[in-house]
Amino acid sequence: MSRRRRGARAPKLAIGSASALVYAFFYVPVAVLVLFSFNSARTGGRWAGFTTDWYSALADNDRLLTATWNSLFIAIISTAIAVVLGTMLSLALDRRVFRGRIAAQQVVYLPVIAPEIVTGVALLAFFSLTLGHLNDMLGRGAQDAIRMGRPTIIIAHVAFCTAFVALVVRASLRTLDPSLEEAAQDLGANGWTTFWRVTLPSIMPGVLGGALLAFTLSLDNFVITFFVSGPGATTLPIEVFGQLRRTISPEVNAISTLIFGASTLLLTGALGIQSAVSKRRSRPDGDRGPSSAAAVRPDIGHRNPDAGASQKSYPSNPQLIGGGKP
């Protein structure tokens, strides 16, 4: 890193421009939808003048707002549950030896390989069966029956999100040396402390990456969600798909722009705070703190014993997603 070799420029340039291309690939469609949200033409791709009408119309569009709210609610709850369950699963599969591990593994990755539409139909059949029995047991009739809705959507979303989280976290666990955890335990840390202080900080990139993927998957899921939703539980993808029969209304572009803007703003804000925090912390703490608790520090015992030699200037870094190796 620190020593630039001659001729290293060309690959750097190639990597940089390839990366720029990928970002362009991601952002050009977003730019189009942002542009459309300000286009006064309702249909067609022609630019007919600037307007903010769609944004004011959005405030009155109950259906779209409810659908957006439903989507966010479901995605947040599902992600939260899935991150906990998925991390636990990956720990069990990776750090434990037990009979039936391979079988358990196959079950965990089932959601990853099952075609969505089959899952959707199967879940519809399954929920209708179980809810039917449940309602019979509780003596509930047509009026007060327990029905499909947000809870059933969350059950379905948690299931596939958990599998994806487990997959990503396991990749992180793979690169974490178990002797690190053993060392912590030898020094008297119990299982929980070891996990909280050693394992979790080290696999944080994986956990957060998994959480981001789970959130994205849940937010965008259309096929499964459709089958397991119920009255009033329409999510944004379902609402938008319905509109495709005519054309996507500019209000959909408007809400997409708002979601895009809000997430950009918030995450930029979070980054700003993070940057301020890391600047402040890097001064008083110095490079390596007092090492009384060295054994439970995540950076000791890492595969790379001479990490300190690689001249990284930042200490334990409070990264959002990245990091793990200080």
Place this chain on the structure above:
Amino acid sequence: MAEHTAPSTSPGPSSTRAPARRRVAPLLAPGLLWISVAYVVPGLLVVVYSFLTPKLGGGVVWEATLDSWDQIVAKGRRSTAGWGTVGAAVLRGAAAAAAVSVPAVAAARYLGRRISASLALAALLGALVAVNHLAAEYNNYTAVFARSVVWSALATIICIGLALPLAVFISSRRSPVTKNALLIAVMIPFWTSMLVRTYAIRFLFANTGPLNNLLETLGLDRIVFLNTRFAVILGLVYTALPFMILPLYAAAERVDRAQMEAARDLGARPPQVFADVFLPMVKPGLIVGGVMVFVLSVSQYLVPTLLGGGKTNMIANLLELQFGEAFNWPLGAAIAALFSVVTLVSLYATVGRRDQEQFL
């Protein structure tokens, strides 16, 4: 929350096995149970359904029959299929193996490795090509399978190609803030509805859209892009790319640059450093990302529907027909069951045995 000073029980000399046996159930049970309820039980239901009789209006009549399987195997067979198809498949496979073995062997020589692995790779690829050709030409149902698998494999390769430089680029930034900013920039577009973005892609690539208008202004011919394979594969890449970038980045972040420096100092050429030092280190991320991209792509419904326009269909379109308009749930279930097997086999054929145990 565990308090800072909570040592108490000393688990004795470092044996991860002993305590492991005791504590596996609480870790495993909740997640496993949840997934079982949502997938295993309905999954078994699918297998059972494939042996039942279809009911008009959807669902099944509980009368056992092999009709669905007969439909796939016997009626699905193409009228043109015969021994000629088999022969053509074998020829194609051999040709592909021969074509690949040349550069593969050359690469192995260059990297100073044994060529046996390259030859094995070429043989595997040849076999895959042959099986794929047979599937595509022999039977109407497996034709859709073959197409879905090949397009998803292509999308996976393209995703790796795009994600590798990006992961290296991000992980070689110095400031954690920059890294996070770049990573977040990958994810943010994906929080706006996929449907809306796909619609934007449709607009961009339409026959009368801006890209084609640009081509015309430049004096070139318009290109039909929408509703072609190219559009569908591009859509698959677009939807699945972050699922490659994140795990690959997490792996690249852990790459030991000192080791790469050392390899370079010892005289290794950049491709050698890449193949012998870098790739093995990012392998877990590569495999996890690859598996996710592949499986997400292979069962995609919205991409072939919106960008394929009914002319370029994948497996989900076939399933949608059976579970929807056709009211033939048993046939849909049989196709789904068979397809799950195909997906599994494709994964196991590509991800080597050692890696499966390690990463899957």
Place this chain on the structure above:
Amino acid sequence: MTKSTRIAGARRLLLRLLAVLAVFAVVAAACGNDDDDTTADAPATQAPTAAATEAPAPTEAPVAEAPVSDRCGDPARLGNSINFLNWADYIDVGILEMFEEECGVSVTMDTHTANEEAVAKVDAGNSGYSLVIVTDYAVEIMSSQGLLQALDMGEIPNVANIDPNQMDPYYDPGNVYSLPYQYSTTGFAFDATAFDAPPTSYSAIFDENPLCGQSSLLEDQREVLGAALVYLGYDWNETSQAAHDEALEVVLDARDCVTGFDSANYIGNLAGGEVLAAQSWGFAAGIAYLTNPNIRYIIPDEGGTIWQDNFVIPADAPDPYTAHVLINYMLEPDIGALITEYTIGYTPNLLVPPLLSDDYHEVVSGAGLELTDEIRDRLVWQVRGEEHSIFADTWSQIIAAG
């Protein structure tokens, strides 16, 4: 050090939580806002369609004067809320708000994009929907499965308004389970500027296709194969293997020339000039006409289909009475006019046509959507029985082809 790592971890988590909460706050604020607005003039200002933006407000947008009008049935039996499952984008949501205003019943509407979806949901049991709108053949399937309850016409006095031509259909003889909501046809839409002489036959797509690469067919096994069958001289509902083999050939040949089998994007494509001819639903041609006045709609000489969407009440509906009241409400002439202005379909309500705006009539006559007796003679209903599964088998081969 450990502690600070932990604090950093906690802080990170907190930041993320805050981010999420802030997103919530934005959305919640937006949700809260609209409660302040009165919804009296809702249908005129909010109808999210081309029809509503470009056509002025419907003639008699009724403003509720009394909290409970005589259009709300028996207040003692009326529920507070009702769940309604409708085709996507098939009603001016302002009507539901008017119903709430007038009768005090809040309507939660969910949408489906295929009859099969609606059937599957109701078939699963306890769907929670008291009122569902599905197309003709789905009524027959649902009633034969015992999924529907018989309508009590005593609670729907407005049934007297319905055109006898649209009553007593093949799928529900005697209208035991269903009443018509809207109906339309399937034919052929094209941009008049692209043709010297307007096409009159499916040969424009299946044979000479002058617009190769600029035409599309619907993504619908019955409509596409049906069109191919009548083009070949068979019946639209033909089920013989020989006829299907021929139809398959015709469609596979046409496949290279059509841009796609498309039920979702073609309206926008027609309006924007991306395609110049498309197999089309009647109402859809009307919607495209609003943007592109060169769009014309025909029923080819070989024939086309007529279809009708219907009100049905599931057997396990939580609140059948309120559903009856809502059906009756939507059969009121003024409400029927609002519905038809929005869908650009045909109304089965005899009292509605005089109330329809000039703009609606302009669309219907301009796009060639008038349903004359001569055209009616060329229309058939699509029938779906066990024997029609051959359509799916044939269609599977079209999916397999690419």
